[in-house]
Amino acid sequence: MTDAVAMPLGPLMIDIxxxxLSEEDRDLLLHPQVGGVILFTRNYRDPDQLRALTETIRSLRTPRLLIAVDHEGGRVQRFRDGFTALPPMAxxxxxxxxxxxxxxxxxxxxxxTIARELVDYGIDLPFAPVLDCDLGLSAVIGDRALAADPxxxxxxxxxxxxxxxxGGMASTGKHFPGHGGVQVDSHEALPSDHRDLAQLRAACLSPxxxxxxRGLDSVMTAHIHYPAVDAQPATFSRYWLQDxxxxxxxxxxxIISDDLVMGGAAAFGGTAERVAAAQAAGCELILLCNDRAAVRAAVHAGLAPPSEAASARLCRLHAAPPGAAAVVPDAFLVEDDHG
Incomplete structure (x- = not known):
């Protein structure tokens, strides 16, 4: 195996x-604009295969590429055989x-349990927890939400x-500023939440x-339009992300964008335009999933080149290596009687 290539982590997180890894996968993962990989059920056969896959990905570059997976429990758990079956957050x-x-x-x-199992197989991020409040409107959130009460x-x-x-893992709160107040699934189309900012602050923004x-490590954006607040959906809104x-x-x-291939992002131009707009709004890690043509377009989209500082920020999301002592931040200490 060749030595790892030294280059800063770029702003794109892509799938394989x-x-x-195919040869094209390998070539794309060595592109300077790429900083991470998101895995899906199709990338998992058994625990030994998963470990071999992540070892290969981690060996390509230094600093190593981030490896993430949607692994919440319930409906959203990409790896099952050989992993603990986890209940939904609700x-x-x-x-x-x-x-x-x-x-x-x-x-x-x-x-x-999530961290112990995923870190052992070379994975950095589980893209959890969901911070959306379940208001009984969003089927795509539903029992993925912890509760209705902020x-x-x-x-x-x-x-x-x-x-x-x-367990040595960072956290990702999603989907900022809140997906629980809409019925439309942002995987399919762009939802609109017509509440004003005061209403949103009191409800979905509160978590x-x-x-x-408490020191949340990363936040994933929502492809949702809040017309009473800003003309742009949250993922593409400097007001939401910066102000x-x-x-x-x-x-x-x-700040991590939700997948820019989703229907909720489709109205904002081609891939290059979407990626550039998300980056301009403040997204530092941009997801592109299940569309290889979109990934090819994105790596040639003329994004700002990754800086050492930006790469270092992304490296903070790397999981602790198996066996390393993990420190629980003081900011996450919770009293048991807090309900």
Whole structure:
């Protein structure tokens, strides 16, 4: 195997075709604009194959590419055979109504299990927790949400992030500024949430504000239009990402776009235009999934070249190596009686 190529991590996170790297996969992962890989069920055959795949990906570059997967539990768990079957997040919200302390302990153990298993196979990020409040409107969120009540979401998400940190993993809160208030699935089309900023602050923004105070590592944007707040959907909005998330909430972590191939992003030009607009709004890691032509276009989109500083920020999302001592940030400490 050749020596790893030294280059800063770029702003694109892309997918690969199957359970092993193709030549085209390898070429794309060595492009300077790429900084990470997202894995799907098609990339998983068994635990040994997964470990071999991630070792190959990690060996390509230095610093190593970020490797992520959607691994929440319930409906959203890409790897199942050989991994613990995890319940949907809503179970912990229901448990918290009767026994808050037990729910906090259980959701922390849930997240620690995710981290323990994924870190062992060379994966950096599970793209969790969901911070959307379940208002009974969004089927695509539904039982992926911890609860309807923002304070309960904050308490349980804090315990979840404790578990990830204990297992050596960073956290990703999604989908900023909140997907729970719309019926349309942003995978299919662009939803509109017509609440004003005061209403949004009191409801769906509250969990993000609370978790930012507790040291949330990264945030994933929502492809949702809030016409009473800004003309641009959140992913493409400097107002949402710079004025609100960075300015008002004081977020200092990594901003990750949701997949720009999704229907909710389709109205914003071709791939090059979407990627450039997301980067201009403030997205530092931009997801492109399940469209190889879009990935090819994106790597030639004329994005700003990765800087050493930007690469270093992305490297903060690398998981701790197996066996390394993980430190739980003080900001994630939660009292057991907080419900």
């Amino acid at each position: 075709e199957g359970p092993a 179970e912990y919200g229901a448990q918290a109504e009767q026994s808050p302390g037990a729910a906090l302990a259980a959701v922390r153990e849930h997240a620690f 304070d309960t979401v904050i308490a349980l998400a804090s315990a979840f992030c404790d578990g990830l940190a204990e 993000f504000a609370g978790m930012v105070k 609100i998330l960075r300015g008002e909430l004081g977020f200092e972590g990594i």
